[in-house]
Amino acid sequence: MAADLQPKASSSTSTYAGLGIPLILPAWAIIGFFLVLPVMMMLIYSFLTKEFRGGVIWEFSLAAYDQFFFDRGLFGDELPKIEWTYITIFWRSIWQAAAATLLCLVIGFPTAWFIATRTARNRSIWLFLVTIPYWVNLLIRTISMKFLIRDNGPMNELLMASGLISEPIHIINTNLAVQLGLFYSYLPFMVLPIYAAVERYNFALSEAAADLYASRTITLTQIILPTIKPGIIAGCILVFVPSLGAFLAPDLLGGAKNFMIGSLIEEQFKGAAGNWPFGAAASMILLSLVLLVLTLYARQQTREQG
Amino acid sequence: MADQNNIAVDIRNVTKMYGAFSALEKVNLDIRDNEFFTLLGPSGCGKTTLLRTIAGFEDITQGEIVLYGQNIANLLPNERPVNTVFQQYALFPHMNVTQNVMFGLLRLGQDKTSAKFRVAEVLELVQLTKFADRMPNQLSGGQQQRVALARALAPSPKVLLLDEPLSALDLKLRQAVRLELQQIQHQTGITFVFVTHDQEEALTMSDRIAVIKGGQVQQVGSAQEVYEAPKNKFVADFIGETNLLDVRVTDLHDGKGSCILPGGVQITCPAADGAHPGPGHLSVRPERIAITSPNEGLVQGKVKRHIYLGTDMHVEVTLMDSETVTVRMQNSSQIQIPEAGQTIGLEFEADAARLLVD
Numbered sequence: 001m002a003a004d005l006q007p008k009a010s011s012s013t014s015t016y017a018g019l020g021i022p023l024i025l026p027a028w029a030i031i032g033f034f035l036v037l038p039v040m041m042m043l044i045y046s047f048l049t050k051e052f053r054g055g056v057i058w059e060f061s062l063a064a065y066d067q068f069f070f071d072r073g074l075f076g077d078e079l080p081k082i083e084w085t086y087i088t089i090f091w092r093s094i095w096q097a098a099a100a101t102l103l104c105l106v107i108g109f110p111t112a113w114f115i116a117t118r119t120a121r122n123r124s125i126w127l128f129l130v131t132i133p134y135w136v137n138l139l140i141r142t143i144s145m146k147f148l149i150r151d152n153g154p155m156n157e158l159l160m161a162s163g164l165i166s167e168p169i170h171i172i173n174t175n176l177a178v179q180l181g182l183f184y185s186y187l188p189f190m191v192l193p194i195y196a197a198v199e200r201y202n203f204a205l206s207e208a209a210a211d212l213y214a215s216r217t218i219t220l221t222q223i224i225l226p227t228i229k230p231g232i233i234a235g236c237i238l239v240f241v242p243s244l245g246a247f248l249a250p251d252l253l254g255g256a257k258n259f260m261i262g263s264l265i266e267e268q269f270k271g272a273a274g275n276w277p278f279g280a281a282a283s284m285i286l287l288s289l290v291l292l293v294l295t296l297y298a299r300q301q302t303r304e305q306g
Numbered sequence: 307m308a309d310q311n312n313i314a315v316d317i318r319n320v321t322k323m324y325g326a327f328s329a330l331e332k333v334n335l336d337i338r339d340n341e342f343f344t345l346l347g348p349s350g351c352g353k354t355t356l357l358r359t360i361a362g363f364e365d366i367t368q369g370e371i372v373l374y375g376q377n378i379a380n381l382l383p384n385e386r387p388v389n390t391v392f393q394q395y396a397l398f399p400h401m402n403v404t405q406n407v408m409f410g411l412l413r414l415g416q417d418k419t420s421a422k423f424r425v426a427e428v429l430e431l432v433q434l435t436k437f438a439d440r441m442p443n444q445l446s447g448g449q450q451q452r453v454a455l456a457r458a459l460a461p462s463p464k465v466l467l468l469d470e471p472l473s474a475l476d477l478k479l480r481q482a483v484r485l486e487l488q489q490i491q492h493q494t495g496i497t498f499v500f501v502t503h504d505q506e507e508a509l510t511m512s513d514r515i516a517v518i519k520g521g522q523v524q525q526v527g528s529a530q531e532v533y534e535a536p537k538n539k540f541v542a543d544f545i546g547e548t549n550l551l552d553v554r555v556t557d558l559h560d561g562k563g564s565c566i567l568p569g570g571v572q573i574t575c576p577a578a579d580g581a582h583p584g585p586g587h588l589s590v591r592p593e594r595i596a597i598t599s600p601n602e603g604l605v606q607g608k609v610k611r612h613i614y615l616g617t618d619m620h621v622e623v624t625l626m627d628s629e630t631v632t633v634r635m636q637n638s639s640q641i642q643i644p645e646a647g648q649t650i651g652l653e654f655e656a657d658a659a660r661l662l663v664d
Binding site: 202204205207208209210211212213214215218222223226227 | 361362363382383384388389390392394396397398399400409410413414457458461
């Protein structure tokens with residue numbers, strides 16, 4: 001009987017495959033026009049010469065990349081030294097994004113677990129609550145955060161009134177403030193994929209582990225975490241990648257000393273002081289970094305499954 | 307009462323409440339050492355709940371669960387020396403067959419070398435040696451079922467709990483696995499507690515069966531006992547098929563009862579405990595009834611229709627008082643089956659019938 005069904009099944013698959021091409025065309029067109037084309041433009045611009053009032057001159061140049069990595073003195077005639085300014089900004093961005101990801105994971109995992117283990121009705125209520133802040137623009141939310149955490153803001157006033165502290169805690173314009181901003185902006189991106197994974201988790205597996213003499217810790221680390229790992233990784237990527245390029249939180253909460261890549265790039269395209277090729281080059285370096293991380297992850301995944 | 311040393315699981319007065327609903331009501335059971343013991347009942351009767359209280363996945367509201375002399379009712383599942391074969395197998399999807407089977411052994415502190423040896427042994431027992439490196443999603447349902455069995459057997463539990471392990475398999479496979487399970491039980495000498503709603507499964511595999519309904523044990527006994535000497539109407543009806551005739555009980559003595567059949571004939575037959583004079587039920591199995599000529603036999607009726615069953619034939623007969631009786635006949639060219647509409651007599655030995663209470 002299985003043999004009878006085989007050709008039928010495959011022929012119906014090919015019918016759908018034929019239908020797929022026209023159906024997928026709009027998606028390809030949009031991705032091509034709004035994603036691939038801008039990235040290509042960015043790549044080309046990063047190899048052009050800068051125009052002083054913004055914009056570019058169509059002349060090939062490696063100046064943007066050179067400026068990013070090397071210091072040739074004020075007049076560009078000295079022996080090249082490594083330029084640490086931008087590398088430092090990149091490094092700060094990477095660890096800020098990594099820390100935000102970790103913080104989101106530590107808070108987001110229990111939250112997602114809690115939601116996924118409620119009854120079906122309560123689950124949708126909790127999910128709705130998690131997404132509510134997204135109805136407000138990110139800029140507004142970040143500015144509100146600034147008011148909440150400033151030296152004489154409600155947070156410090158509450159802590160001082162309760163007698164826990166005698167002087168306000170200075171958070172605004174520090175790395176910690178940026179961290180809080182990133183955490184707050186991207187937490188739902190951690191909660192939602194982990195929620196989806198936990199919701200699919202078969203709790204009979206936990207019973208089976210307990211039945212086979214596993215403690216709760218062993219059950220968590222050897223059964224639950226490996227099973228929902230795809231959700232955790234998805235959450236981490238969804239928080240890490242946008243955190244790396246974020247500019248609102250570092251701009252508004254971090255001040256000038258806590259610059260991140262996003263702000264650096266933003267500066268290059270804003271106003272007359274901008275340097276388009278340099279901004280494009282920084283973007284390309286950021287993009288390469290993200291792709292590198294994702295490729296390493298993908299390769300490790302295939303190795304594990306192979 | 308069986309010898310106390312012989313008892314594997316002693317369930318004493320176990321009650322399990324979910325709010326106001328009692329899933330188990332004062333259940334008492336002695337499961338003997340080295341026994342294939344089956345909990346049988348319709349869905350929702352509490353049989354799976356009872357199994358889960360032994361495993362420790364459900365705590366009990368009242369009572370004791372004594373495993374080889376030790377009360378385990380307050381222990382966590384991972385502290386109880388029992389293992390479970392789950393209904394949907396619950397294999398760890400990210401581990402291959404060997405890792406699945408080895409999991410319990412490593413938790414018990416066995417070193418990897420001896421654990422590997424034991425895994426090979428158990429995989430041999432369930433004939434899965436070739437599949438040791440496969441992932442669960444690369445196995446068929448029957449193979450997954452064997453992995454689940456191997457995983458639960460590997461730590462050599464004192465009692466193996468099986469929660470409807472065959473229900474996800476198709477019929478042919480189910481029949482083959484039944485025999486295999488029985489064989490493995492004999493080979494290992496482990497006490498099996500097996501949950502099923504399938505009476506045929508229960509009858510063919512078990513040393514003893516506990517029939518459960520509404521959270522209460524109705525009867526405990528061997529397959530033959532529960533089939534041939536059911537304690538009440540529910541057991542008679544649930545195990546196999548039976549005809550329940552409305553009769554008038556006139557006299558009871560020494561486990562026998564006299565009753566008047568529809569049509570007026572009086573017989574004396576075995577009676578279950580609790581039978582009392584007055585209206586009662588007489589249970590007669592379809593295969594114990596024979597068809598005779600009209601005006602012969604114990605009751606008279608008219609053939610309503612035939613139901614074809616392959617090896618057998620069911621003949622439905624309407625009695626004078628419009629009750630329907632089913633007669634099971636062998637499907638053979640030697641035996642003549644009466645036509646629908648024909649008037650016939652029905653005959654059975656009095657010892658094959660049984661007076662029951664509700």
